[in-house]
Structure formats: C-alpha cells, structure tokens
Amino acid sequence: MVLDAVHALERVAPQPDGSTHVTVGAGIRLGALNTLLAQHGLAMRNLGDIDKQSIAGAISTGTHGTGARLGGLATQVVGARIVTATGDVVETSSTRRPELFELARLGLGSVGVLAAVTLEVVPAFRLEAREEPWALDDVLDGLDELVDGNDHFEFYWFPHTRRALTKRNNRIPDDVHQRLNPVRSFVDDELLSNGLFSLTNRVATLVPPATAxxxxxAARALSARRYTAPSAEVFISPRRVKFREMEYAVPRAELTGVLEEIDRWIEASGERLPFPVEVRFAAQDDLWLSTAHGRETAYVAVHQYVRLPFTRYFSAVERIVAQVEGRPHWGKIHWLDAERLGLVYPRFADAQRVRNQADPEGMFSNPYLDRVLGPVEGLERVPEAVA
Known part of the structure; x- marks a missing residue:
C-alpha cells in the first residue's frame, strides 16, 4: 500500500450533537484536508502550525496545537481502519476493537498501516488573532489567565532575553472581518519571519557572540498585529528556515520552573541560541500514549538552526524536564527508551501488550519503535542507526 495514494474523501456524516464525522484516506495531507473540509463548511477543532504532514503521520506521533480546553489531533479521531500484519483490514473505534483503536490512532504505526481515519470535525469557524510582544516575566506571572482566558494561547521566548511574542487566538462570529493588509502579511510572514530570520541565523552561525x-x-523589533481569518489560516504558519527540534510535554504547573531552569543553563553554558523557545498548552486526555495523558499540559519546544550543533543544548533540556516527568514528542528528537518512557506513561504496559498481540512477528518493527516501545516479545531487538 502506498500511503500517499490513499487520500480520498469517503464519507461526511452529520451527528446529533452538531459535529460531523468525516472519513478520509489516511494519506491525505493536512493542507489538503483543511481545504476539503472548508469546501463542506467544516473545520478541524484544533491544529498545529504546520500542514505538510499526512493525517496518518500527524495522529500517530501525537501532533497537537494549543488550547487549554483542547487535545491533540488524535483526540479528534473517532475511527480508524488499519491493515494488520496478517493483511486483514480492520475497522476500529471506541466500541469496535477499542484496545487496538488506542494504538491505531496514536501508536507510531506499531499495530498496522492506517488506511482511513474518521475525524470528528466542527462547523467552519473564524478566529481573531492577536500577536503582541510581552515581557517574559509578565507572561509567566499572568500565565493562568492567558491560557484559560483564550481559546488558543502560545508564546515564543527569545533566549538571551526576557522577551516573548504572545499569540492569542479566539473564536469570533462569522460576520466579523478584519483582514490583515496583504503587504503587512507578506512583510511579517515572509520577509521577517522567514527571510530576515534566515539571515540572522546565518549571521549567528558565523559570529556566535552576536547571537544575544x-x-x-529581534525581540524589540516585534510589533503587535491583529486580524481575523478562517481557523486554518490562523493556525498554519509558513516555516522555511530549516531547524532541528525537540519538544517535551510537562505538567502545566511546572512550566515556569522549567523555563527558568533552561534560562539559567543557557546563560551558564555559553551556548548561543538564535531560535526562540515555543510554548503551547493542551487539556489532559486519556489516550494511552498521548503526551497529555492524565494531566493539564504545557509543551516546551526547543529548536536549533540546522547548521548549528544541537546535542548539548537538547540533552541539557532533556535532563531538566526529566525532573518533572517530561514526555517527549514521539516524532521529534529525544533520547529516551522504553524503560524510561514506561515510568511516565501509566498505560505504557498496556500499549506494549496490544502491540505484541497485534504484531507478534514484528512486521512493523523498526529500530526506533524497538527503542521507545521495546522489542516485540520473543524477537531480537533491531539496533538503531546512529544519526
């Protein structure tokens, strides 16, 4: 099966509660999915800021957006069709093979190939976006009000400064329109956020002492802007500067301490970091392998420009978040293994059991899966290549 070829719309089924169940091929890219939903007057309840992934990859690795009352993309999945190791096509949901469904919707592809996904989507909606530079201390002091008082809140902290860019996105009536001037949009999103940002990263690479x-x-040059647009247009941002990323989910109550500890390490280490630290939020959920399982969550994403070394920085952050039982994003850089992951996921043993039952011969095993989930029982572990 070629996943990229499995991308058609199969079914649109309105539900009594006002939501709609939409079944699509698992290979559909998020950008195409958003366009397809908009054509039917529908939208995803929440999204991340990149739309290049397939829906299969996005849900399987725990992709998420931000919002204190909202979960990741996998929480919007109500059904999944998979092709198992035996070649059987199996429909799964919370009432049909529910344990298999747990790993079908968020399980790193460990129990089969996703062929189709049924999503619970909502009527299309518009967002008002407010982007403003704040002092980091003010953000942290008012964090609960900012996170709980907005539908979607996130911020970007600039290392070597105490400044942050805040983003507050809230639902508005459909008849409210305040479009961003196209010239301003191009200047902000392309020239500054990508073109100039690429240049400053190159300068920081050549002249590290200039990074701070x-x-x-950059933090002082940020200006506020406010506009309205369909939800997907607000959620998605162009990302053209290449970087490496590690992201950890931590208990929301521990966020301030984690950021302060990272700040202290940066200043003591002498590392020069031109990329901002991204912070987002999510409601707790009950998915076995969700990074937000059982706790209100803050996400701390650290980045490094692709031409700069990252291991020392990322390793230090990993040690810091380990003190508060941090959980790594499944699709980004981290160094944890099954033994350590089992300590921070209450249902980890259940996930291992279902994987062993669904794929006893290890057809879907690979070195990464064997590291993070452990080898399939009775099979020899496949060594992971060193990057």
Missing part, C-alpha cells in the same frame, strides 16, 4: 544582540534586537 541579534535576539535582543
């Missing part, structure tokens, strides 16, 4: 000055200038 560059970040300070």
């Amino acid at each position: 000055t560059i970040n300070g200038l």
Whole structure:
C-alpha cells in the first residue's frame, strides 16, 4: 500500500450533537484536508502550525496545537481502519476493537498501516488573532489567565532575553472581518519571519557572540498585529528556515520552573541560541500514549538552526524536564527508551501488550519503535542507526 495514494474523501456524516464525522484516506495531507473540509463548511477543532504532514503521520506521533480546553489531533479521531500484519483490514473505534483503536490512532504505526481515519470535525469557524510582544516575566506571572482566558494561547521566548511574542487566538462570529493588509502579511510572514530570520541565523552561525544582540534586537523589533481569518489560516504558519527540534510535554504547573531552569543553563553554558523557545498548552486526555495523558499540559519546544550543533543544548533540556516527568514528542528528537518512557506513561504496559498481540512477528518493527516501545516479545531487538 502506498500511503500517499490513499487520500480520498469517503464519507461526511452529520451527528446529533452538531459535529460531523468525516472519513478520509489516511494519506491525505493536512493542507489538503483543511481545504476539503472548508469546501463542506467544516473545520478541524484544533491544529498545529504546520500542514505538510499526512493525517496518518500527524495522529500517530501525537501532533497537537494549543488550547487549554483542547487535545491533540488524535483526540479528534473517532475511527480508524488499519491493515494488520496478517493483511486483514480492520475497522476500529471506541466500541469496535477499542484496545487496538488506542494504538491505531496514536501508536507510531506499531499495530498496522492506517488506511482511513474518521475525524470528528466542527462547523467552519473564524478566529481573531492577536500577536503582541510581552515581557517574559509578565507572561509567566499572568500565565493562568492567558491560557484559560483564550481559546488558543502560545508564546515564543527569545533566549538571551526576557522577551516573548504572545499569540492569542479566539473564536469570533462569522460576520466579523478584519483582514490583515496583504503587504503587512507578506512583510511579517515572509520577509521577517522567514527571510530576515534566515539571515540572522546565518549571521549567528558565523559570529556566535552576536547571537544575544541579534535576539535582543529581534525581540524589540516585534510589533503587535491583529486580524481575523478562517481557523486554518490562523493556525498554519509558513516555516522555511530549516531547524532541528525537540519538544517535551510537562505538567502545566511546572512550566515556569522549567523555563527558568533552561534560562539559567543557557546563560551558564555559553551556548548561543538564535531560535526562540515555543510554548503551547493542551487539556489532559486519556489516550494511552498521548503526551497529555492524565494531566493539564504545557509543551516546551526547543529548536536549533540546522547548521548549528544541537546535542548539548537538547540533552541539557532533556535532563531538566526529566525532573518533572517530561514526555517527549514521539516524532521529534529525544533520547529516551522504553524503560524510561514506561515510568511516565501509566498505560505504557498496556500499549506494549496490544502491540505484541497485534504484531507478534514484528512486521512493523523498526529500530526506533524497538527503542521507545521495546522489542516485540520473543524477537531480537533491531539496533538503531546512529544519526
């Protein structure tokens, strides 16, 4: 099966509660899915900020957006069709093979190939976006009000400064329109966020001592903007500067301490970091392998420009978040293994059991899966290549 070829719309089924169940081929890219839903007057309840992934990859790795009352993309999945190791096509949901469904919707592809996904979507909606530079201390002091008082809140902290860019996105009536000037949009999203940002990263690579000055200038140069648009247009941002990323989910109550500890490490280490730290939020859920399982969650994503070394920085952050039982994003850089992951996921043993039952011969095993879930019982572990 070629996943990229499985991308058709199969079914649109309105539900009594006002939501709609939409079944699509698992290979559909999020950008195409958003366009398809909009054509039917529908939208995803929440999204991340990149739309290049397939829906299969996005849900299987725990992709998420931000919002204190909202979960990741996998929480919007109500059904999944998979092709198992025996070649059987199996429909799963909370009432049909529910344990298999747990790993079909968020299980790193460990129990089969996703062929189709049924999503619970909502009527299309518009968002008002407010982006403003704040002092980091003010953000942290008012964090609960900012997170709980907005439908979607996130912020970007610039290392070597105490400044942050805040983003507050809230639902508005459909008849409210305040479009961003196209010239301003191009200047902000392409020239500044991508073109100039690429240049400053190159300068920081060539002249590392200039990084702190560059970040300070960038933080002070940020200006506020406010606009309205369909939800997907607000959620998705162009990302053209290449980077490496590690993201950890931590208990929301521990966020301030984690950021302060990262800040202290940065200043003591001498590392120069031109990329901002991204912070997002999610409601707790009950998915076995969700990074937000059982706790209100804050996400701390650290980045490094692709031409700069990242291991020392990321390793330090991993040690810091380990103190608060951090959980790594399944699809981003981290160094945890099954033994350590089992300590931070209450249903980890259940996930291992279902994987062993669904794929006893290890057809879907690979070195990464064997590291993070453990080898399939009775099979020899496949060594993971060193990057």
